[in-house]
Amino acid sequence: MNASASKAFSPAVPAFLGLAFFLLYAATAAPSLGWRDSPEFTVTAHTLGVSHPAGYPTYNLLAKALTFLPLAGLAFRVTLLSAVSAALALIFLYHLVSWAGRGTGDKSAAWAAAGTVLLFGLGPTFWENAGETEVYTLNVLFLVLILFCAVKWSSGRNEAWLYAGALFSGLGVGNHGALAFLLPGLLIYFFGHSRTDTWRRFFLLGFFFLLGFSVYLYLPLRSAANPTFDWGNPETWSSFFGHVTDRKDAETHFREVRHAALFWEPARIFISRTVPRLFWPLGLPLCVLGGVELFRVNRPLLFGLLWILLANVVFFLKWTNPTAFLPAWLCAAVLWGVGLARGLTWLTLFRRTAGRALLAALGCAVFLGGVWFQLPAQDRSHAFLPAEAFQDDYESMAMDGVSLTAVLWFHQRAYQDVFRMREDLTVMGLSDFLKPRLFNRVTRDRFPGVVLPPGGYEEASSVRYLQRFVAANLDANRAIYWEPIDLTEIFYPNLIPDQELLFRFTRRPVNPLEQTVVQAAFDRLRAKFQREIEDEGLLEDPQIDAYYIRFLTQFAVYLRLHGRPADSLAMLNFIKEMFGPGLKNTVTPDDLDNLDNLMGVSLLDLRRTGEAESHFRLLLSRHKESYEGWANLGLLFLKTGRWAEAKAALERALAADPDRPEALSSLAEYYRRQGDERQAVRLYRKALTKAADSRLAAHIRRELGGPTPAP
Secondary structure (H helix, E strand, O other): OOHHHHHOOOOHHHHHHHHHHHHHHHHHOOOOOOOOOHHHHHHHHHHOOEOOOOOOHHHHHHHHHHOOOOOOOHHHHHHHHHHHHHHHHHHHHHHHHHHHOHHHOHHHHHHHHHHHHHHHHOOHHHHHHHOOOOOHHHHHHHHHHHHHHHHHHHHHOOHHHHHHHHHHHHHHHHHOHHHHHHHHHHHHHHHHHOOOOHHHHHHHHHHHHHHHHHHHHHHHHHHHOOOOOEOOOOOOHHHHHHHHOOHHHHHHOOHHHHOHHHOHHHHHHHHHHHHHHHOOOOHHHHHHHHHHHHHHHOHHHHHHHHHHHHHHHHHOOOOOOHHHHHHHHHHHHHHHHHHHHHHHHHHOHHHOHHHHHHHHHHHHHHHHHHHHHHHHHHOOOOOOHHHHOOHHHHHOOOOOOEEEEOOOHHHHHHHHHOOOOOOOOEEEEHHHHHOOOOOOOOOOOOOOOOOOOOOOOOHHHHHHHHHHHHHHHHHOOOOEEEOOOOOHHHHHHHEEEOOOOOEEEOOOOOOOOOHHHHHHHHHHHHHHHHHHHHHOOHHHOOOOHHHHHHHHHHHHHHHHHOOOHHHHHHHHHHHHHHHOOOOOOOOOHHHHHHHHHHHHHHHHHOOOHHHHHHHHHHHHHHOOOOHHHHHHHHHHHHHOOOHHHHHHHHHHHHHHOOOOHHHHHHHHHHHHHOOOHHHHHHHHHHHHHHHOOOHHHHHHHHHHOOOOOOO
């Protein structure tokens, strides 16, 4: 940055803006645990554990340093890392835009940089992430630091800036692995500006990148110490590599690009829903203007920014949460700032005292107006619901109980490891049982207080091992609690509603499920929602809905499996009324499809076939190739004797997903009713290979005349 550029504004201006935003973010930050990954990161920062892939070692080490601050609660101290990172990112964003727009004039670039900081810092997604325990604002900080170091190097030829940028790149990948896909954009900038000694510099870049990247050594070192939260146990080379590269979700990486048929729907959602949440109408023309300006004065920077923007959008295209696209919005903000600088140069407002006063007043109005407009939505300083929503269930478990959880694993580990609640309980993640190669195998060293069945288990035998584990601990008089999840179909006979949201295992099958038990469960849920609506801001907090919709939907499945379709339908109607347009209006399209499908199935159980068909048709009107829609519509046609329509619907279901057994079994039934026994047996056998240990498998065995194993 040249000397005149630094004098356009006092160096105190970006520092003042950063301080103002830090105070704003800290004052509106969540006071305790948040949703999604927040409880996990609170635990892994406090205990120096191993987070979910790709491990986030940089984040955990920096957050751990803040836990030693002598203020507020530990969870809030971890959250402060997000606020600090966001404020620092805005300071360096100011300097980056000032430098990138210097071709338009130093003063116009400085004014444009201040405006960019105001609008980016007040953006709802950036502000939201600055006040919660997450890695995304630190990710933005590393990205803007790398860009800042790059432009400092190219403008002054001081190689120290170049290697500092490489070091920040390695550390940044240690904060969020997806940053690695953005690094080619920075190499574009490097090769575009390096004229001499390029390969020597390139190898030194690699050295300093690897130096920063070595932060990943944290994972095997900490895993070897067996922390309470040790996701994936990355102590061997294979488990370490699988963790860092996120093999757990490898199939989803760039899925939309690899399968063209899957591209257009998320692309439409991104353009129609996500972009408007982070952009505004004037932004696009200013970005174009900024791109034209950079094409004229600094093409490597333009192409580098475009690569980062494109790579970020493509990698996260399937996400509906705009948080994932913050790197793209940062690049857009730089382009926007350069375009604004060019526009201010044309207007020449800053050359007159009155014009500068007008710009200053406009900046103050933007800041104050943005705060006033968004404060009700962004102020989470009194939001204790994330920390307390599931606490009653946790504290009400029987002494020395066992908790088998999936989604609630993060919250319950925080209750135990951070807040030291109910340390007599054994909190176990279900994924450790079900996917031992990707998570962390259940061993006696990890869980000395429970009974482990003899012999090991692999993924193929994990459900049977889990069944043996439950039986052994019930025999040892341990109470075992279960979070409502997709495995409800397998375990439902021995589950009974016990807490507000949790089930408890019973030694003998719950058969029949008494009306008094169902009514008591409904009463507990009604009281919980009433309390949280009146006292804890349930209606103002949209993120809890993902938890409740999932749990209550599985509760409805449980009721239907117990032969209570009317109660199942009542639960599903409650979900639609509570979280649909009737009240909160936060049901996602996928949840809405699931609700319509389950409502149709429950209505079919009640022999209300006309109403059931309307729900399946409604689902198919939104997703023409829905497997569930066609499979259940085909089943309905079978039950009502509409043979040709049944065959066509079931074939459409198998075209949508040939590996699901339900449609195969129904199609086998169709052929049996048509007198084609050979074809029916062939399809039944094919369905049985895909049905695993389920009620459907038992049904198919009966149809084939084979033995049905005892539950």
